[in-house]
Amino acid sequence: MTRERTPHLVIVGGGFAGLWATRALASERIRITLVDRRNHHLFQPLLYQVATAGLSAPDIAAPLRHILGHQRNVEVRLGEVTRIDKQARSVQLVDGTSLEYDTLLLASGATHAYFGHDEWAKDAPGLKTLDDAIALRRKLLLAFERAEAEPDPEKKAAWLSFAVVGGGPTGVELAGTLAEIARHTLRNEFRHIDPASARVRLVEAGPRVLSTFPDVLSLKARRQLEKLGVEVLTGTPVTSIDSLGFQLGEQFVPARTVVWAAGVAASPLGATLDVALDRAGRVLVQPDLTLPGHPELFVAGDLAALTQADGRPVPGVAPAAKQMGKHVADTLRARLHGKPVPGPFKYADYGNLATIGRMAAIVHLGKLQLSGVLAWWFWLAAHVFFLIGFRNRMVVLLNWAVAYWSYQRSARIIFGDVKPPKDPTRG
């Protein structure tokens, strides 16, 4: 027993960066407080499955208290952080309390952004939280209900017109899955519409979808999307969105359901640090993930912007967040034991996967490039393996197996009293 005070590490955010840092410090003599405004860690890569009713919320989320219950040096605090005071070394919470820290890891992630068009948010919701996913599920399912009840053929078609804005991984997954739902899941279930006649458009301002992949895989992804029934529109940015549809260059495209998967902005907490941010609001960190002049203040995950020595930026993906979290833990462990700290953070890129739909995916691992069925199995195995918590893995696998053979999506529940949405042309 020493008489030294146990140092206090505050971690803001129980996402991949925060949680991985916490777990890597399990056996250290350090007091950790993990603050999150939600009670669960979320496996974000599968969020689109909740939005499209393939999985239920608890399949992809686990309570932070449960994950960390047995790690005795951690206290989980449910609360919303409003501000960091880096001079006073304190974290302010919305309930008026504050937490003093010796070391801080800020890992509060990112949210979706509308590039200065926040007025689009109400007609083109995004997908970052479980609540977003449940709301989107409701909106998608109600659009089919509304189409079924609509006597006017033109309006019927507008309710059956779906668009996803943004051709990154989330946009591609959503568009592919939506096409699958329309063509297969809902088959036979309506009497006044043919769900398969729904149009699903994927709109990407840049020249190609999944632009972080090599050209050839990107093209294969496009082919697979088209095979699933998605119309892929590239090269033209959306210039306005309202409840009736969206403007694409000269053309107005009617669509009662538009989903936003185009932009990401860092958590607003970065701005309270009073340091340099990049265009997306991310904090420009040093190679050891600290702030200049503040070796006790780390930023990791989607909130951190770092260009590595080789000139490549660290991507905003789950593996990078985990690695950053671990790097922070390694640095702290070295400091605690008076050992040399690790070198600058380097992202170990083990590959890049994206799923497109039923039996369709692309995989890029170094020289290995896969697409189609094989890539899909690869993607499935990787995602089930990385799901946190043993129970979730089994249940998710079983859900998928059943969904696969039956084309059914088990989570097609609309919460709340269902008043089909009003037609926007009338209200």
Added chain:
Amino acid sequence: MTRERTPHLVIVGGGFAGLWATRALASERIRITLVDRRNHHLFQPLLYQVATAGLSAPDIAAPLRHILGHQRNVEVRLGEVTRIDKQARSVQLVDGTSLEYDTLLLASGATHAYFGHDEWAKDAPGLKTLDDAIALRRKLLLAFERAEAEPDPEKKAAWLSFAVVGGGPTGVELAGTLAEIARHTLRNEFRHIDPASARVRLVEAGPRVLSTFPDVLSLKARRQLEKLGVEVLTGTPVTSIDSLGFQLGEQFVPARTVVWAAGVAASPLGATLDVALDRAGRVLVQPDLTLPGHPELFVAGDLAALTQADGRPVPGVAPAAKQMGKHVADTLRARLHGKPVPGPFKYADYGNLATIGRMAAIVHLGKLQLSGVLAWWFWLAAHVFFLIGFRNRMVVLLNWAVAYWSYQRSARIIFGDVKPPKDPTRG
């Protein structure tokens, strides 16, 4: 092909009565419109499991369109019925449209009732829909969070004080499961409270819990509840409920979380029929489940009040609702084919089960009376078997198996931004 007009049957409500009637008429030449304000059939007997985070919503609900997708003589209509006009033979919907019928089956069920104390609703929510269950889950989990964050010991204890009002099956299940959560599921997860110190009270105005069972089973249920850590208070009615607790005779019992499982009232649609209702608002039907003078208007399920020839009332339970639905279908089928209609409705009582908690239940089947572990396995098998839809059965079984061995409850997700509730003494 005949030139006769196909008769139109409108069924209001996709619960057990409405759905069982619909399915029993699958091969008849009749046009069926099934109207429900929710898109799913709900397996209500397991609703308490969603409220207590053991199951997720889609485990116990299935989309009506999916269940009936292949039954070509049915159209599912998502909508809320506001009124029945039995002279004009039409059903009014909230969106201003109406449905004309040749035959009507009104099976819109029941909701919870506060015996003229609707002001209790906000502090003592009930449990009838999936939304109720999700809201209750949130309230229960947040009470523990609030206790963890509360510095004042008296208030901490009040947040850890739970009460369930009503000693029927739902109340017993909720109280038993709550005690299990406090004593087992949340163990090790908090740093400033011991969840096992939570007090769970079950309050029943009558002399015993589960009063539809024989005395000896009722007593065994009480013993099992007490073994699980529930304090059972019988013989005194609750006379007031507010955000701080409830009044029980002379005594005010502090409890920040009170759940209402005491009263049931029939759907308000019964009152629009302009016929005799019983005290709970249920429609007094004739032995063939029709209204006097209206052989084309059937009422079934929890909305129907019927005393059988032997003087026993038909109980408001799922098997009775299913049997009524089938009886209506049998009567209609006989009429369609010009055959003699079946006799008066008789409830076939195949037994009565109630679960209490982990490995605790009671079973009453004729002369067979079971309690404890064996009864619990019996209850489990029966409930999994009766869950609608094959997928649900498998997943629910797996969820339960894992939950059983691990004491974990997979659905402990709080939706939405979590601002722990304000302490009512401050606000």
